[in-house]
Amino acid sequence: MASKLLLLGLLVNLLMLTDAEPVGVCNGRNGNNLPSEQDVVTLFQNKGISRMRIYDPNQSQATLEALGGTNIEVMIGVPNDALQSLTDQNAANTWVNNNIVKYSNVNFKYIAVGNEVDPNNENRGYVDFVLPAMQNIHNAIKGAGLDDRIKVSTATYTGLLENTSPPSHSAFRGNVQGFIGPIVKFLVENNLPMLANIYPYFGYLGDPNKNLQYALFTAQGTVVPDDNGLQYSNLFDAMLDAHYAAQARVGGENVEIVVSESGWPSEGGEEATPDNAGTYYKNLVEHVRGATGTPAKQGISIETYLFAMFDENLKGGAETEKHFGIFSLSQQLKYDGLTFN
Template identity: 55%
Template sequence: MAVFHFTTQKPLLLAALLLIVLLLPTDVQGIGVCNGQLGNDLPSDAEVVALYKANGIRGMRMYAPNPSALDALRGSDIEFVLDVPNQDLPALASNPNEAAQWIQNNVRNYFPDVKFRYISVGNEVNPNDEGGTAQYVQFVLPAMRNVYNAIAAAGLQDQIKVSTATFMALVSNSFPPSNGVFGNAAFMNPIINFLVTTNAPLLANIYPYFGYIYDKSNIGREYALFTSPEVVVQDGEFGYRNLFDAMLDAMYSAVEKAGGNAMEIVVSETGWPSDGGDEATTDNAATYYRNAINHVKGGTPKRPGKAIETYLFAMFDENEKGGKQSERHFGLFTPNQQSKYQLSFN
């Protein structure tokens, strides 16, 4: 896990920037929430959509096609991010017809009743993850091309953007944020070039929680929870009061070095567990989620004045999720649909 330390900001322009955010139209319609489905006690898909609507949650990300969930989303006005699971990448990369059929089955059959926003072709594929996701590295970009071509064949390339979800493990030299660079340029640079060509954002999973617990000797809890009263890291003209901005701007620096100077980054996951691990408490999680929701309205030091499109992880605790115990406790709601934190998503 990379180490991050960062900067202060320009209060001089803050009032003007906030006014611009309020007055200008924006693509981002509030906070989205990831809808993981690895549990045996979760509500029905219809109940899940009703809960999103009741709480004013305007975006959903889901990690694999689910016909029942897609049917439940019809007419909901919830903007939707759908993943192509990593295990599907080889077939979609090797055969354009497979990609076209995937898009027909999982997108065109539901459009426009379902408001698709992005297709994420793969999630956290890592060239350094030998024996894990590294097996999919060679398939990510060809699958993205084939999926994009299938979207374009339907005339939807301006409405539904094709991207992939990356994460901080692919950024090296991330302290300070201006030093951020992708550690495997042969993998990431062609992806960035493709996204530039197709005018699509990069999706990025940003977790200050993991950055903090794996480097507590250098990173303080307040910095990770958006509660630092002062600048913790100065990086040239930019001052950083929180780890979220530092990580996201390190990703922006990496994207810029790969040729994506004007590219947007969508935070496709961020969250904090309430149990099952170091610093995984209800109080810490509540603090993180509340502050994240408020913070992303205003951008980062490197990209100020524009809301950061952000998807919180996740809607529910998932009792069948693998990995560490904490992975099963990222839910904003319990499976019986009770709010854990009383959050306001607007």
């Protein structure tokens, strides 16, 4: 009997290890030189990419039409400048009808209501609109009978946090808690995930120790020990667990986090090179496709979306913002060995 139980346990462990989590890719369209929407969807299919994030349905209608019947799982965004209008329930109903119900053969999975809204950044003007818009979109999804398969959330980011190292000390910044606390409560009450954009590249830039290996998943052994006994050998896990720790402090300990963006630029700034970008993307995919989770969330899958399909020549901000593409404009993979499922 003992040998049979041991064999069964080994089989279960093998199944867990081979049940890899596929990664998605963000399909940003902030460029004037990009392949057509249909070509991009075809590229997703040809490369076996089964999840896509798109940011603005008003700019992505051709993408939605091309996605019909493909079974590609879709995270669709509500742009920040549309949030105020969706504080009206009728407007939210119309948005869902026009962008979700209308495309009944698209496999929608998430709606990201707002992106990186923060009382401390240029998006501060949208703070009061995020939660009401989320509630109204969720109500509209329920009204359409789609809440069993489409989850409503918002995409946050590490800029909302403080005291992130070691991760267990992390908390939302003082003037952020009044904004994010009610959002986390809404997610808890409705069994919805949090979306978080996790960028070790920017964490590396802000690290006085500038440990590139820690950011690229190439460090040997522990780099950051936590006082709860957990040990961190890569910055991605540390940043993700910092988000979990901050959520726990506002009642969201069991709210799952989906990594809605993560990437590394190939030019335009410090350590923004093709070699570093390729190393980061390949190691990230290998990491999240495993079944080990993070030190604080062992055994929990890390659903992750790579940012992004192509370099976006019209993006503002730092020069690096234009250079996160993993495919060239000729639709060739820029990094040898990068896989998606």
